Amino acid sequence: MTRSALSRRMNLNFLFPLFTLLAAFMQINAAHAESKPNVVVIYADDLGYGDLACFGHPTIKTPHLDQMAEEGMKFTQFYSAAPVCTPSRAALLTGRYPIRSGMCSDKRRVLFPDSGGGIPASEVTLAEAMKSAGYRTACVGKWHLGHLPQFLPTSNGFDSYFGIPYSNDMDRVADRKMGRKIFLDPKVKYWNVPLMRDTDIVEQPADQTTITKRYTEEAIKFIKQDQKQPFFLYLAHNMPHVPLFRSPAFADKSLRGLYGDVIEEIDWSVGQVLQTLRDEGLDQNTIVWFSSDNGPWLIFDAQGGSAGLLRDGKGSTWEGGMREPTLAWWPGHIPAGTVSQEQGSTMDIYTTSIKLAGGAVPTDRVVDGVDLTPVLTQSGPGPRDEMVYYRGTKLMAIRKGPWKAHFITKPAYGREPFKEHDPPVLYHLEHDPSEKYDVAKDHPEVIKELKAAAEKHRKTVKPVPSQLEIPLTQK
Known part of the structure; x- marks a missing residue:
C-alpha cells in the first residue's frame, strides 16, 4: 500500500467515528424537535354546548369539526373557568x-x-411560557384582556397580533x-370596533363580514412561516358573539339561519x-384544541345558540354557562374517535401545553390547570x-366527581x-346533566364533602385588586 493510500485509510478511520457521532447528534436533535409539538388553540365566542353537529345539533352542518372529532377526541365534560368573556380568557391563558389574577x-x-385595567404583568401567560420553551407565538382574533399597550398580546408573550381587542358589540x-x-339586521357601521395589527389600528370600524375569513388567512400565514421553531397559535374568533356577521360565501347557507x-x-375555518x-x-x-369561552347568549333568542340538554347559558354558573363543546386533535398520539367523559377545563390546556413543550409551569403561585396528557393518549386516568x-x-358552586353543589x-x-x-342544592351530573332534580336531602354526606372541598379551595385564594374596576383615566 502506498503512503498516500495508507494516509487516506487512516483519515477515514479517524473520520468514521466523527460521522457516527454527528449522525447520532442529528437523531437526538430530530427526536427532541419531535418531542416539542406545535400547539394550536381555536377558541369560539359564546358557542353553546349544543351548537355543533358532533354535539347533537340537528341542522347546523359542521363537517370539519365532525371530522376533527372522528380523528381525535371529544370531551363531554369540559369546562371554562368563568361564564363570561374576560375572566374565561384570562383563565385559559x-x-x-x-379570582387569583384580579381578572373578574x-x-x-x-x-x-x-376600562383602564388588563392582565397583570405578574401573570405568566401561556404565550410567555411557550416562548421561554423556544416557541414562536401568534395571537389572531379576539383578545379582551386589556386594550392599552401594556395589556395587548405583544406585551404578553405573543410575537404578533392581528385582531379585535375586545368584544365585537362594543364601541x-x-x-x-x-x-x-340592531342585532336583527346588523350592519358594520353600527359599531366602531378597531382591527389591530400588533399595537396599531389598521381598520376602524372593522369589516366584520370578512373577519372570520381574514383571521383564518392570518392563521394559515403564520403556520406556513419559518418552521425551524415549534409554534403556538391562539386563534380566537369573535363569533358567534353578537352582532353576527359572516362572509358572502356563507350567507343563507344554513338551515339554522x-x-x-x-x-x-x-367550521370552514x-x-x-x-x-x-x-x-x-x-x-x-x-x-389542536377547539373550545369556547362560555355558553350561548340565550337572551338574544335566535341570534344566540343552544346549550343542548344543559341548563341556562352564558353568564350563569349552571352547566349551560360553563360546560363547553371541546375537541382535541393530534394524529398518531390521540386515538381516533375517542370520546372522553373525564373532567377537563380550559385551564388544563395551559398546563398540558407547557408540559408537552418541555417548558416550566410556574411554581411560585397556585396553578389550577392540570396535565391532561394521560387522558389525551389514553395512558391513564384523568387528574381533574x-x-x-x-x-x-363569588364562589357559586363546586363539582367533585359526579356531584355538583350550588x-x-x-x-x-x-x-x-x-x-x-343552606343546605346547598345538589345534583348528580352524570345522572342529571340538566340539573333538574335536587337530591340534597338524600345525600348529607356528599354535601359535607363538597362544603369541605369549597372551604379548602377558599383558603388558597388571596385577595387581589380587580383589574375590571380600574377606570381608563386612572394612571
Whole structure:
C-alpha cells in the first residue's frame, strides 16, 4: 500500500467515528424537535354546548369539526373557568381561576373600551411560557384582556397580533333608541370596533363580514412561516358573539339561519387550519384544541345558540354557562374517535401545553390547570376531579366527581337577586346533566364533602385588586 493510500485509510478511520457521532447528534436533535409539538388553540365566542353537529345539533352542518372529532377526541365534560368573556380568557391563558389574577369583578363582568385595567404583568401567560420553551407565538382574533399597550398580546408573550381587542358589540355608535333591533339586521357601521395589527389600528370600524375569513388567512400565514421553531397559535374568533356577521360565501347557507351561517363559517375555518397542517406535513406533530369561552347568549333568542340538554347559558354558573363543546386533535398520539367523559377545563390546556413543550409551569403561585396528557393518549386516568364555579368573585358552586353543589344561584341575566342555599342544592351530573332534580336531602354526606372541598379551595385564594374596576383615566 502506498503512503498516500495508507494516509487516506487512516483519515477515514479517524473520520468514521466523527460521522457516527454527528449522525447520532442529528437523531437526538430530530427526536427532541419531535418531542416539542406545535400547539394550536381555536377558541369560539359564546358557542353553546349544543351548537355543533358532533354535539347533537340537528341542522347546523359542521363537517370539519365532525371530522376533527372522528380523528381525535371529544370531551363531554369540559369546562371554562368563568361564564363570561374576560375572566374565561384570562383563565385559559394563565391556567388560573380569574379570582387569583384580579381578572373578574362583581361590578363589571368584563373589560370595556373605557376600562383602564388588563392582565397583570405578574401573570405568566401561556404565550410567555411557550416562548421561554423556544416557541414562536401568534395571537389572531379576539383578545379582551386589556386594550392599552401594556395589556395587548405583544406585551404578553405573543410575537404578533392581528385582531379585535375586545368584544365585537362594543364601541356601539348606532342610535340607542334602536335597542336590540340592531342585532336583527346588523350592519358594520353600527359599531366602531378597531382591527389591530400588533399595537396599531389598521381598520376602524372593522369589516366584520370578512373577519372570520381574514383571521383564518392570518392563521394559515403564520403556520406556513419559518418552521425551524415549534409554534403556538391562539386563534380566537369573535363569533358567534353578537352582532353576527359572516362572509358572502356563507350567507343563507344554513338551515339554522344567520347563527348557523356563522357557525358553518367557523367550521370552514377549522377545516382550513387542519388541512394546512396536513399539507405542510405538520399534522403528526401538532395538537389542536377547539373550545369556547362560555355558553350561548340565550337572551338574544335566535341570534344566540343552544346549550343542548344543559341548563341556562352564558353568564350563569349552571352547566349551560360553563360546560363547553371541546375537541382535541393530534394524529398518531390521540386515538381516533375517542370520546372522553373525564373532567377537563380550559385551564388544563395551559398546563398540558407547557408540559408537552418541555417548558416550566410556574411554581411560585397556585396553578389550577392540570396535565391532561394521560387522558389525551389514553395512558391513564384523568387528574381533574374538581371544578369550582365563580360568578365574578363569588364562589357559586363546586363539582367533585359526579356531584355538583350550588351554594348560590342566580339566572344569567335579569334583576332577580342572588339566592343563597343552606343546605346547598345538589345534583348528580352524570345522572342529571340538566340539573333538574335536587337530591340534597338524600345525600348529607356528599354535601359535607363538597362544603369541605369549597372551604379548602377558599383558603388558597388571596385577595387581589380587580383589574375590571380600574377606570381608563386612572394612571
